[in-house]
Amino acid sequence: MRILTAAQLRALDQATIRAEKITSGELMERAAKAFTKAFTRHFPDPERPVVVVCGTGNNGGDGLVVARRLKSRNYKVSVIQANIGTRSADNQDNFKRLKGQGIEVRQLTQGDPWPAIAPEAVVVDALFGTGLGRPVAGYWAELIDYLNALPNFRVAVDLPSGLSSDGPQEGPCVHADLTLCLGLPKLALFAPANTQLLGNWELVTFPLADPDRLHPEVGGGPAYQATLNDASELGGLLKKRYANDHKGTFGHAFLVAGAFGTMGAAVIAGRAVLRAGAGLLTCHIPRSGYEIMQISFPEAMCKVDTHRYHSTEIGDLGAYDSIGIGPGIGQEALTVEAVRSVLSRYERPMVIDADAINIIAAHPELLKLIPKNSLLTPHPKEFARLFGETEHDFARWQVQREVAKRNGLVIVLKTGFTSIATPGGELYFNPTGNPGMGTAGTGDALTGVLTGLLAQGYDPVTAARLGVYLHGLAGDLAAEELSQEFLLAEDVVSHLGQAYRKLRE
Template identity: 35%
Template sequence: MKILSLNQIRKADQYCMDYESISSTQLMERAAKGCFDWIIHHHQYFKLKKIPFIVLAGNGNNGGDGLFLSKMLHLYGASVFVYEMNISNHFSNDFLIQKNKILEHKINLKTIHEGDQFPFFNQDSYLIDAIFGIGFNREMNPYWKSFFDYINETKFKAIISIDIPSGLFLEKKHENFEGIIKATHTLSFQAPKLCFLLPNYADYVGKWYLINIGWNNDFLNKIKTQNYYIDHQLVLSIYKKKKRRKFSHKGDYGHGTIIGGRFGMIGSVALASSASFRTGIGKLSVYIPSCGYQIIQSVLPEAIVHTDVKDNWISNIVISHNNINAIGIGVGMGVHPQTVYAVESFFLNLLKINKKIPIVIDADAINILSSQSKLLELLPKEAIITPHPKEFQRLFGSWKNDYEKLLILKKMSIKYKIFIVLKGAHSVISTPNGDQYFNSTGNTGMATAGSGDVLTGIIMSLLSQGYSSKESCIMGVYLHGLAGDIASKKLSKEAIIANDIIKNIGEAYLKIKV
């Protein structure tokens, strides 16, 4: 799913109106009807009869959405109080059309002017925020900032923002976050907004949902963008390319290698390896310090185990490249001086061999890269690194805001011709051509020890099976997050451990196939 700019959103709206021969008013009412349907679906009828709605409507088209929604709620039997926010003297035509309909139905309507005393709001109400739309990009004066703060401080049953929380910029960076409505739910039209996927904005967007307003798919397919939201349809299209054949054998599904572990951290290798098998790899070798031999043989009898000459850390990575289809390196490895030297030698040797072996680099291998920055130049093209934010910062420096972070992410993936999976809520994949993909699955319960090791094993397994680096990243983060979502529904977010993610990879596959 494409993430569009403001200009592209407006073009998509216009094309929809032209293609279907409908007016802007009709498109507005379609959008508001979608919001109404969402509210009805999420709140039973008897609750709508009992809980009042307060609608704050600006003078533009976003306010028009709110006014038509108000009329629908009123006709449905809900108690509705509408406040026209007279922030400017400019009124859109569609707003005026909807205002006349409100007056015709004698719905409670009051106007708030700048300088007015703030009205008393019933805390047992749902607040509908339809003040500003996606085109808002300016600072507000102190009165309206204070009014928005007053809204945020009032303990409503819920605050539902239409399309985007009022005061939030769609594209412009915020110097500060004063004067933004803190929504509990955001009902956005057709496509996700980039700011919804960034950590700095989470407290303002709340839970967000997409309302289909009928954009034309042929037009959307022609729009060029570098930002994408990973959805089921995209992952299914990737999965279908590697459908299993009846007369196949384990050799058809790849032979991968996990390199990592140190004394006290062999579990990281066990998690990554187990995730690899659950994701469908045919054969798996592990390279670990000698202290981990019995552990891996006991917990993962399917794996082929190779050990370093050192008991407690890796000192010299000795693997055969001839029959290996992909490599995962770094989990639980540590940064012992001999390990650092072993990793340096490993990357040098990769350059010398004729065979291109896909690789995913995680954890301490990333930490070694950050301390030995010259190694970045040695990474094979289309290598995958999977840092969490602190590891990413150690590698490439700090940033002032989320937009600058995305810019650094893009620059580094282009510069080194690698894929970077920046882990977190809505993990973002940056590609060597500058495209960025934001994940749609996952939950806070996955913020637990070993979750990253599981992701490394999943991605390495997909690489081994012949998926490209790009496909492995996209499908890997989606599958990982989906398995975590399934686990959270069974156990609760608080109870998830990394092994629970692994146990639900199979069920995640079944959901992808649907």
């Protein structure tokens, strides 16, 4: 699913109107109908008051249609009309259509006292849309502050008013408890800095033209902001298994993980390699970890380092279809040289995580040794160590994309909506996963999943997209069964099978 700029979204609306021979008002009805359906699912009690705060643009027009549709479902709905400026044509038309509907409309003009809103009412924010080109100021900024100070539950139409869809937040913004985003996702939804502004959010789809067929009008390929990982597409990328396949068919993975005191990282990552479908796994571990691995994870073969506590001498790598390196290995001087040796000798894509990333950050010359199309999986602090600090999320995504393209790497930036930048300049966001996965070892599990997929012959970009999606989906299934608070990394690994099954549905 494409993620478009505000300008591209406006062009797509116009293309839909032309292609389907409908009016802009009819398209507004589509959007408001979809919003109303989602809203009534969240708030099924029509006796609960609803106050729709509308501006004079098309976002306000959406709000006016929503008010009319809620009234038709017998909701106790009223409208606060903020007279911000000249009405758009569709806003004017829908304002006229409110007459005779039995909907109370309170006019709010600059300088008026703030309207009273019952604390139990749901406030629907339809003040400003994605076309807002500058921060809200003056009286209307004070209105946003007033709404935020109320105890009411706030629902945003498309995006919270004042929130930029394409860049960092500037100026006041409605703090939504729920955002029902219309049509296609906006880049702002995925920015960690916007989490408290958006509340929970979900995408509310309705029929639009296909943006991929509108290159001259909407922009194509790299002109798109990004793409959202979609289960319907990813399910079709899963490899089929046949009757005479065997463990050799599914690849031999090699995992360099663990040190004295951190062998759990090796166990979790190793289990994830095989649970992701790899046929064979060899783990390189220090001598002190041998008994731990043999007892806790008998399915793995072990190569034991000469050093008791750390990985220092890693032998021949030619037998392995993929390598995962980094979880729990530490950053001792001898381990640094071991990482350097692996990077310089292995020519296929590998997965680089955790301590291996920190080693590369401390020794930048190692970046040039990484095999092309390898997967790096930093969290934000590791990303900053590798590539420098950025001012905001949007700048970090730009750096992520540039670094991936310049170095021929797949950069997996682990956040609530993990982003994947590819050597071709694409940027993907992942919708699965939950806060319960913010616990020790889940990153090691992701390393294992990605390494296991590479071993099976998935190309690096597909491995990244599938791996991140499956890892997050397994976490969602585990949280649904166990609760987010109870979740452990091992629960994520143990639910990978259910995740595969669900993705194949």
